[in-house]
Amino acid sequence: MANLKDIVRKAGTASFAIGSALGGKNAIASRITDKLALSYETGISPEHQSEFAEQAAKLITEDKFLDDLQNRIGTPQSGETEEIFVSRAKERMRALLRERLK
Numbered sequence: 001m002a003n004l005k006d007i008v009r010k011a012g013t014a015s016f017a018i019g020s021a022l023g024g025k026n027a028i029a030s031r032i033t034d035k036l037a038l039s040y041e042t043g044i045s046p047e048h049q050s051e052f053a054e055q056a057a058k059l060i061t062e063d064k065f066l067d068d069l070q071n072r073i074g075t076p077q078s079g080e081t082e083e084i085f086v087s088r089a090k091e092r093m094r095a096l097l098r099e100r101l102k
Contacts, residue, residue, distance in 0.1 A: 004070040005063055052101075059100055060093075069096055 059065055072092040076085045 004073075005066045056097065056101065060097070065096065065100065069093055072096060 060069075069089075069092065072095075073089045076082075080088075
């Protein structure tokens with residue numbers, strides 16, 4: 001199984017996708033800001049969205065976060081489809097982000 005840190009680093013330098021086009025911290029921050037702008041439930045004012053997005057992008061590209069995430073995701077379970085594995089990985093990433101951004 002590929003190492004998550006290597007994938008993120010490669011995405012940052014080669015600008016290819018992790019799930020859906022994460023290409024370095026600036027691209028990640030931009031995607032987070034775009035998602036926040038579409039959501040009315042975040043409780044984050046528009047003027048603070050880009051600051052939050054930059055903090056989140058910095059966090060999710062740190063080695064410790066990626067190591068913790070990879071440990072929580074683990075390997076695909078027996079009989080688990082790629083779609084289910086990706087969904088499970090997204091859930092674990094959101095939970096870890098919530099823990100770290102409190």
